[in-house]
């Protein structure tokens with residue numbers, strides 16, 4: 001059959017961007033097609049015209065299937081299906097096909113318009129993959145997500161974030177305060193500062209570790225990261241999204257390591273390394289506040305005999321008990337360190353010499369009177385003390401320590417089990433005190 005359209009209609013037909021096929025429904029033969037159809041399947045006109053449309057199709061096979069499809073096309077005003085056309089290069093082209101049935105000069109014809117949807121399919125696949133990722137991130141990933149609408153103050157908390165904090169899917173009111181109220185009070189100032197610095201554009205991202213209260217009232221450590229993703233025309237942030245990771249285990253391990261690094265394993269007291277840091281810090285503070293600072297160095301007497309007579313294990317037990325007794329006697333603001341071996345150091349801010357001597361003597365007597373229930377034959381354990389006070393006995397950590405050490409040496413030399421004061425180094429050079437010294 002040869003159709004004779006006008007030249008204009010022929011030009012329009014050739015320039016339609018979608019592939020257009022004219023088909024004989026009874027034989028499935030293609031009677032005509034446009035240029036886009038040739039390009040879509042990579043064939044010449046001779047290779048298409050007078051060939052069955054089934055030769056192009058990957059999804060319709062055999063005359064029987066064609067017959068039922070042809071009937072469906074006749075029955076539906078605009079038959080539509082998604083299929084795949086073979087390409088001569090070996091590949092396939094996803095197509096969206098609209099077919100209509102019409103009569104021309106007493107003859108039934110099908111007109112199929114096949115649109116190449118390769119790009120759309122790729123986008124849909126990409127979107128589907130993103131949906132899977134999003135679903136995973138929202139519900140299954142170990143990190144929780146939040147999405148904050150700044151103008152309304154509403155916050156979306158992902159199911160995983162709620163689970164992390166022990167809440168059910170319908171708990172945790174979607175407001176900023178739900179989060180604010182549960183940040184550990186000691187961490188609030190820092191967290192808010194980091195957040196506002198990011199909102200003000202001073203930090204590239206919001207990235208902070210802090211403690212967050214869970215449903216049981218306990219705090220977990222979290223690593224919270226986020227960034228502003230939308231701004232209004234004036235540049236003000238309107239939306240911020242972020243991710244919360246539970247880092248409690250890692251943080252506890254870190255804190256335990258820090259604890260090991262700063263504490264003496266045997267007695268649990270702060271160790272010598274930490275002592276040097278705290279000493280400098282406390283001295284600086286007392287200097288600034290213009291208050292005195294006391295240093296008390298003490299050492300168990302004849303401790304070697306304890307080890308020699310009862311063994312190292314007993315010696316260790318004695319050291320542990322001494323640490324416990326001393327800790328129980330001092331103020332919470334005083335710092336007690338194991339300086340080394342059977343030697344201890346106490347640093348007390350804002351204490352005059354008189355009160356420091358009283359405190360040292362009280363410790364000496366308490367240790368002397370300590371009863372060792374499991375160590376009947378141990379008898380008394382005595383100790384000797386050397387005390388020095390800033391600024392009388394030294395202006396630097398080194399001078400103060402040397403003064404306290406000399407005083408301790410004198411206590412040992414003068415018969416042990418006693419408290420000795422350092423000799424004044426700067427009796428006339430005391431800086432003016434605003435607070436009255438205790439002594």
Ligand SMILES: Nc1nc2c(ncn2[C@@H]2O[C@H](COP(=O)(O)OP(=O)(O)OP(=O)(O)O)[C@@H](O)[C@H]2O)c(=O)[nH]1
Pocket residue numbers: 266299300301302303304305307311312313314315316319340341342412416
């Ligand atoms: N059990 C035990 N003993 C320790 C530890 N560190 C140091 N010592 C012992 O403490 C003793 C210190 O002996 P010395 O320096 O001679 O002092 P001392 O016997 O107390 O005599 P004075 O200080 O002069 O009264 C030694 O026997 C050390 O082995 C420890 O961690 N555990």
